[in-house]
Amino acid sequence: MGLQMRKVIKNIKQLVTPVNKKYAVKDDAKKLDIYENVNLIIENGIIVDITTKEAEANEVIDATGKVVLPAFVDPHTHIPFIGSREDEFNKRIMGKTYMEIAAEGGGINSTVRSVRNATFDELYEAAKKDLELMISFGVATVEMKSGYGLDLENEIKQLKVIRKLQEEYHVDIKSTFLGAHEIPLEYRGKKEEYIDLVINKMLPTVKEKGLAEYVDIFCEKGVFEIDDTKKILTAAKDLGFKVKIHADEIYPLGGSELCAEFEAVSGEHLVKIKDEHIEKMIDAGCVFNLLPATTFFLMSKEYAPARKILDRGGIVALSTDLNPGSSYTHSIQMVMVIACLNMGMTMEEVINAVTINGAHSLELSDKTGSIHRGKQADLVILDAPDYRYLVYNFGVNRIEKVIKKGEIIFQK
Ligand code: NIG
Ligand code: FE
Numbered sequence: 298m299g300l301q302m303r304k305v306i307k308n309i310k311q312l313v314t315p316v317n318k319k320y321a322v323k324d325d326a327k328k329l330d331i332y333e334n335v336n337l338i339i340e341n342g343i344i345v346d347i348t349t350k351e352a353e354a355n356e357v358i359d360a361t362g363k364v365v366l367p368a369f370v371d372p373h374t375h376i377p378f379i380g381s382r383e384d385e386f387n388k389r390i391m392g393k394t395y396m397e398i399a400a401e402g403g404g405i406n407s408t409v410r411s412v413r414n415a416t417f418d419e420l421y422e423a424a425k426k427d428l429e430l431m432i433s434f435g436v437a438t439v440e441m442k443s444g445y446g447l448d449l450e451n452e453i454k455q456l457k458v459i460r461k462l463q464e465e466y467h468v469d470i471k472s473t474f475l476g477a478h479e480i481p482l483e484y485r486g487k488k489e490e491y492i493d494l495v496i497n498k499m500l501p502t503v504k505e506k507g508l509a510e511y512v513d514i515f516c517e518k519g520v521f522e523i524d525d526t527k528k529i530l531t532a533a534k535d536l537g538f539k540v541k542i543h544a545d546e547i548y549p550l551g552g553s554e555l556c557a558e559f560e561a562v563s564g565e566h567l568v569k570i571k572d573e574h575i576e577k578m579i580d581a582g583c584v585f586n587l588l589p590a591t592t593f594f595l596m597s598k599e600y601a602p603a604r605k606i607l608d609r610g611g612i613v614a615l616s617t618d619l620n621p622g623s624s625y626t627h628s629i630q631m632v633m634v635i636a637c638l639n640m641g642m643t644m645e646e647v648i649n650a651v652t653i654n655g656a657h658s659l660e661l662s663d664k665t666g667s668i669h670r671g672k673q674a675d676l677v678i679l680d681a682p683d684y685r686y687l688v689y690n691f692g693v694n695r696i697e698k699v700i701k702k703g704e705i706i707f708q709k
Contacts, residue, residue, distance in 0.1 A: 302340050302341045303338065303340050303354040304338075304339040304354050304355075304356040304357070304358065304674075305353075305356070305357050305358070306336065306337040306676070307336050307352075308359060308360055308361040309334070309360040309363065310333065310361070310363055310364060310682060311332075311333055311364045311682075311684060312331070312333075312335050312347060312365045312366075312668060313330070313364060313366045313648070313668075313684045314329065314330050314366070314652075314668035314669065315329060315330075315367070315648070315652055315653040315666065315667045316653075316667070317669045318653070319657055319662045320584075320612045320654050320657040321649040321654060322610050322611065322612055326607060326645070326646050326654075327643060328645055329645050329648060329649070329684070335348060335349055336348050336349070336350070336351075336352050337365060338352050338354070339703045342674055342702035342703035342704070343671060343672070343673060343674060343702075343703070344669065344671065344673070344674050345670060346670065358678070358698070358705075363678050363679060363680055363697065364678070364681055364684050364686075365668070365678055365679075366435075366648065366652070366676065366677050366684060367652040367665065367666055367667050368435060368436065368652075368665070368675040368676055368677050368699055368700065369436045369438075369629045369652060369655070369677065370438040370614075370655030370658075370659065370661075370665065370666060371431060371438070371439045371440065371616050371617055371619070371629050371651075372438075372439075372440045372563065372586060372616050372655045372659050373563075373565055373588060373616030373618055374427075374431070374439060374440060374442070374616065374618065374620070375441075375442055375445070375475075375620035376427045376428060376439075376441045376442075376459075376619060377412075377423065377441065377445075377455050377458040378408050378411070378420075378423065378445050378620060379411050379419060379420050380410075380411030380415075382403070382408065382621045382622050385404070385407070386625075389595070395547070395622070395623060396519070402482055404622055405444075405445070405478060405479040405622065406482050407622075408445045408620075408622065409447050409451075409481060411445075412445040412451055412455065413451050417454055417457065420454065420458050421461055424441075424459075425462065425465075427619065427627060429707075431627045431629070432468065432699055432706055432707045433627075433694070433707050434630050435629060435699055436629050437468050437677075437699055437700075437701040438468060438469040438470075438659065438661060438665055438675065439471075440470070440472075440511075440659055441459045441462070441470060441471070441472060441473070442472075442474070442475040442513055443455040443456050443473070443475050443478075443509070444478030445478070446476075447476065447478065447479065448481065449498055449499055452476050452499055452503070453503070453508065456474065456503065456508035456509055459508075460472070466706075467701050467702065467706055468701055469659075469661060469664075469701075471659045471661075472508060472509045472510055472511070473509055473511040473512065473513045474499070474500070474503045474509035474513070474538070475513040475515070476495045476499045476500070477492070477495050477513075477515065477526075477529050478513075478514075480520065488525070495529055496528065496529060500512070500529075504536045504538070509538070510538070510539060511538060511540065511541055512529070512530065512533035512538040512539075513540070513541045513542065513543065514529055514540075514542055514543065515543045516542050516543060516544050516550060516552035517543065517546060517548060517550065518547070523552070526542065526552060526555055530559045539561075539562050540559050540561050540562070541561050541562055541563045541564070541586075542555055542556050542561055543565045544556055544564045544565065545567055545568060545570045545574075546565075546567075546568050546591075547569075548569065549569035549570075549571060553571065553575075553577070554574045556577075556581070556583045557574070557577035557578050557581035560581055560582075560583070561581075561583050562658060562660065563584035563586040563658045564578055564585060564586065565586045565618075566586075566601065567587060567601045567606075568592060568597075568599060570606075572605070575602075575605065584614050584657060584658040585601075585606050585611045585612060585614070586614045586658055587601045587603055587613060587614070587636070587650075588601075588616050588617070588618040589601065589603075589632060589635040589636050589639060589640055590624045590631055590635055591623045591624040592635075592639075593635050600639050603640035603641065603642050604640070604642070607642065607646060612654055612658075613646065614651070614655045614657070614658040615629070615633065615636055615647065615651050615655070616629075616632065617629055617631075617632055629651055630687060630694065631692075633647045633648075633651060633687055633688055634688050634691045644684075644685050644687070644688050648684065648687070652667060654666075673701070673702045674700055674701075674702060674703040675700065675702065676698075677696055677698065677699050678697045679696060680709070681695045696709065697709050
C-alpha cells in the first residue's frame with residue numbers, strides 16, 4: 298500500500314475503546330479498553346494498528362495530551378424537519394403537557410405544517426445544518442426518519458432529503474420510514490383510513506423507491522395503539538422492511554412486547570416498559586434504545602429503567618431523539634450526561650451505549666463503534682486528559698476533531 302494513504306494519530310495520551318465484539322452487555326458494558334501513549338495507524342480510511350512504535354506516514358495528527366475514542370453513533374433522530382416550536386416549549390414550562398398540546402393540533406402536527414410548506418431545498422438546508430451541528434458534538438453515524446410529512450408526497454420528500462444527505466456527506470446515515478408517527482389533522486376521527494394509506498400506498502412506494510431500510514411507528518395511547526401497530530408492522534415486514542417501535546414512552550401500552558414479537562432491531566424510549574417485557578426483548582435480541590434527553594426536556598421525573606435493563610443483560614444504546622418538540626438537542630454529549638446523572642448509568646456504560654451498541658442498533662457494528670484493526674477509522678479527538686471529561690465536564694464541548702473513514706469532517 299502506498300505511503301500516501303497512510304495517516305498516523307500520534308502520541309495519544311489515552312486511546313479508549315469498547316471490547317472487540319458486536320455489542321457490549323453485562324461486564325463488557327461496564328468496561329473500556331484503554332491504551333496510553335500510543336500511535337494509531339490508518340490506511341485507506343481503515344484502522345490498521347495501535348502501536349507504541351514510531352510510525353511513518355505522510356499525514357500526522359498530533360494528539361499529545363489528548364484522548365481518542367470511537368466517533369459517536371446517534372441511532373434515533375427525527376432529521377429532516379424545519380421550523381421550531383419554542384412557543385410550545387414555553388407552554389410546557391408553564392404546565393401544559395406534551396399530549397395536551399398534541400391534542401390541540403400542535404406538537405408533531407405543527408412540524409408537519411412546516412415540512413409540508415417547505416420546498417425540498419429548504420428542508421435539505423435545514424437538515425444539513427442539523428447534521429453539521431450533530432457532527433460537531435462527535436457523531437459520525439446517524440439514523441434519520443420521515444414522519445413529518447404524513448402524506449405520500451411529503452414523506453417521500455423527507456426520505457429524498459435523507460438520500461441526498463447520504464450522497465453528500467461523508468458519514469454513515471441510515472434511513473427509516475415513520476409514516477405512522479401521528480394521525481394528520483385531515484384524518485382526525487378517520488384513523489383507519491390513514492392506516493390504509495400507510496399500508497397500501499406509502500409502504501409499497503417507499504419500498505419500490507428503496508428510500509428506507511427500517512419502518513418505525515409511534516405506538517402510544519391515543520395515537521397508534523397495539524392493534525394498529527401490529528397491522529402496520531405486519532405489512533412492513535411482508536414487504537421486507539426491518540422494524541423498530543417508539544414503545545411505552547408515555548403510557549404503558551405494551552409496545553415493548555411487540556418489539557420482541559416482531560423481532561424489532563430496537564425498541565425506542567421504553568420509559569414505562571414492564572419487567573416481563575424486558576426479558577422478552579432480551580431474548581429476541583432487540584436493542585434497548587433509550588432517549589433520556591426526551592424525558593429531561595419533557596420535564597418528567599420518570600426515566601427508562603436503564604439500571605434494570607443493564608443488570609439483566611440488555612443491549613443499551615442512547616440517542617438524542619433530536620426533534621423540535623420533545624427533545625431539541627443536537628448534543629449526544631448532553632444525552633450522556635443525563636444518562637449518568639438521572640438513569641444511574643456509569644460513564645463506561647454510557648460510552649459503550651453511544652459507540653458499539655449504537656452501531657449495533659444500526660447493524661453497523663462490524664464497521665464502526667470501536668477502535669480495532671479492520672474497522673473504519675471513525676474517531677473523535679478530545680481536548681481533555683481523560684475520557685471521563687465527556688460527562689464530568691458537563692455542558693462543555695471538548696471535541697477537537699471528528700474523523701470519518703480517516704477523513705477529518707469536523708475541526709475546532
Ligand atoms: O420521539 N414521540 C413521538 N415522536 C417524537 C416527538 C416528535 C415531535 O414532538 O415532533 C419523539 O419524542
Ligand atoms: Fe423519536
